[in-house]
Amino acid sequence: MRSGIQVAPDTLLGVPVPPPKLMAALDDLAAGVSAQRLAAEVDRWQARYHDPAADLSHAAQLRPEQAIAYAVYRMPATYAATATALSALAAAIPNLAPATLLDLGSGAGAATWAAAETFASLQESIALERDPEMTAVARRLPPALDRVSGQLADLSAIKEFPTIDLAIAGYSLNELSPSTVDTVLSRLALSANTVLIVEPGTPRGFAVVRQARERLVSLGMSVAAPCPHDDTCPIVDPDWCHFSVRLPRSALHRRVKKADLGYEDEKFSYVAATRLPVHPANARVLRHPQVRSGHILLRLCTDSDGLTDVTVSKRQGDTYKRARRISWGEPW
Structure with missing residues (x-):
């Protein structure tokens, strides 16, 4: 049970890991797809995820087994990355106690879960996801909060976001064009006190994060993490800013990924910006x-x-x- 204003995520050797009931639910979800089919879909997701030229627009609607494979394959890693970024955000704003969350491109709900496990103050999440099969998967998993509402929505088509304490765009802005990212962030900055962007820790993912950082600062927000300043990012191509979190692999993960190691390293880039008083790291x-x-x-x-x-x-x-x-x- 959550208590107080803030609690740390469940950890294994200091690493944020999804709560046991969520991992058990992912196991149950995977049991509904043949092992061979699940492994084949995970192979496709892995190839797409690691291809720098892959089209991430999700133009075609996912099939049920594709959405399940994505949740099984990616949810523990995206949870760990988001929870790590949220911990850095909380350290920069010690009294941060969001009550409401907007989860943009919510997928199966990893960001909502990470936020719920980080902030005991959180009461409600609004999850925006454009793929109906991913929304269906999210409904089959246990809710992270008592009040979670899901909406089928294309981020690029939303003209106005609700007033919100914390907004998280986790692994979702990379699916939009740069001009659309600017538009989404401009609208989001009008409604959210604090915004967290998390993307894959690749040059392509960091380019999205750097663009988001520049846009949010230009709109009057201050960087809370990871950057110690609001000035122009000093990273120049071909370098990129990213971080890594090591998380344990479940038996299911080792099976569908055909992996021998009991852990994996998730590389990610992120930026958190806010209108609240903030004390970033030096x-x-x-x-x-x-x-x-x-x-x-x-x-x-x-x-x-x-x-x-x-x-x-x-x-x-x-x-x-x-x-x-x-x-x-x-x-x-």
Whole structure:
């Protein structure tokens, strides 16, 4: 049971993982599709997800087994990425206690689940999804909140969004053209106090996040995370800003993905912007810390110097001990 203003997501070794009842429901969902068919559909999703030239517009309506395969294949990873980003957002706004959520491109509901597990204050979610089969899958899973309403809606066609505390667009803006992304964000910024955008941790996904960041800042919002400033992003092509969360694979995941490892790494890019008072990190670690003999190298994005490389020596005592514990994506 959730209590207080904020609770941390369920974790395994510090990693956000979906609640057991959600994972059990995904297992039950998969049981309705033959193992061979499910594995074949997961193969198609994997190929599409990793193809930088793939058309992500979902022009054709999904078949039921395709929607189920997507939920089984992607929901644990998108949950983990979104929950990680929400934790960074909550750290930047310690008193953040949203009561209402708008879940844009909601799919099977991973973002709503992540927000419900992060914020005990959350009471209601409005889920917008354009594919009826994904909406059908979401209805077959347990609700994350007592009040979750789903609407079939194309984001590009919505002229006005409802007034909302928190809006999350998780892995959905990449399906829109750049001009449509600008339009959606312009309308969203008029109604939402805080906006979180999460995309795949690829150059293409980061391009969407960077565009969203620029647009939201231009509309008067402040960046809460991961960036320590509102200035122009210092990342230049071909580099891109992304983070990683390691999550355990269930037996079902290992089976449908034909995987031997008991874990997977989800790479993601994100930006959170707000109209609320915010205290972003002074700096954030942008790569895995490089441990060398007697020192550690940190790649940072800072509020004063932009991108910078810092060497922390053993002679620095407590600072060195902290550097030994710091992880990619954490504030410094």
